[in-house]
Amino acid sequence: MNVGVILVVTGGGYAFSEIRQVTGLETATLDLGEPETRPYVVVDRNNNQLLVRDGSEVLIQATVSTGSGDILRETSGQKRSWTFDTPAGHHRVLSKRRDPVWTRPDWAFIEAGLPVPADPDERRVPDALGAYALDLGDGYMIHGAVYERLLGRSTTHGCVRAGRDDLEEIFKAVPAGASVYVFPESKPIGEGNPYTVAVDLGLRTVTLYHGAAELRSFRAEEIERGDLRLPVMRGALLDATTPRSWEIARVSPARVRARREVLQPEVEQTPDPAGAVAYVPPTPDAAMPPPPAFKLASEDGLAIIVQPTGREGVDDGVGAYLGSWVTRLLPDRGERARLRLRMSSREAGELYRALPPTARVVVTRTIPDATPDRVAAAAG
Secondary structure, three states, X not given: OOXXXXXXXXXXXXXXXXXXXXXXXXXXXXXXXXXXXXXXXXXXXXXXEEEEEEOOEEEEEEEEEOEOOOEEEOOOOOOOEEEOOOOOEEEEOOEEEEOOEEEOXXXXXXXXXXXXXXXXXXXXXXXXXXXXXXXXXXXXXXXXXXXXXXXXXXXXXXXXXXXXXXXXHHHHHOOOOOEEEEEOOOOOOOOOOOEEEEEXXXXXXXXXXXXXXXXXXXXXXEEEEEEEOOHHHOOOOOOXXXXXXXXXXXXXXXXXXXXXXXXXXXXXXXXXXXXXXXXXXXXXXXXXXXXXOEEEEEOOOEEEEEEEOOHHHOXXXXXXXXXXXXXXXXXXXXXXXXXXXXXXXXXXXXXXXXXXXXXXXXXXXXOHHHOOOOOEOOOO
């Protein structure tokens, strides 16, 4: 006699359930290396936000402008090109200057359609950088903004521009020699990736680190755990009360910011003073809109789905439907566990733009009533 077995699966690949609080859980400090011992600067270049931090404490938060990403091409002469990005990574404040004078590089004349002068004195421009400047090296600075109405947009040639009042506070709070962390990276990082994404199930936070330096933290309104519906496929990766770390994760879909190509104008005798603001770039939300849902997928079994709760806190419409549909997809190859994070639209959008393309992922569970100064976790 032949016996046939028919297995019917309905409702998608995952069943989600609330993560319950655990009391009496032993936690250990996540070892990310030596923490910063003095105030440092964090520049989120995709969201155009600057923070001055002292460990987990935010001393100053300011809206700034960072590199436009434009490419300027010289159409005559040496036919050079420049890409105007604020360079990502770990920098230091090499010096601090009051009433700085800008020495215009070649590209400033070429962009304005002016001949490059041979006399160095013709390059010096006072009052162009504001009252203060923090020098990061290679021509990059944190300085003032001539057009403060453009703060929050990506408009610069690579420097970080801050408003007058914020710049004064930054100048006072940040010592020479302090670290400056600019993120996210624009492409995947290989060996020695310094980025960690720590998801705390107890505090409902997602925190980004560069080494031991805390960059930004985002809060989820709700975190749920997803179990595969097929019992034979269920993993135990999120069953234990002891947190653990996962291998490198990637963000999908990857963020892409369009670049403009600017060609050298015809050489004139006088620059157009309005040329610098003739093009007003879009806001971060318009330039890099987050998808209805996005995923951090690790290489060894964990996927984290982030869903915005909807505009103005209302979870409806096509975007919400698509986001819900994404979470019900069958697992990727090798995927054994999922977390679903629901955030406000603003938090989800800023997290999406702030995430590096690849990072180590750590899932932790801190007891809210006894929150340590550092992220509590135990590496698996």
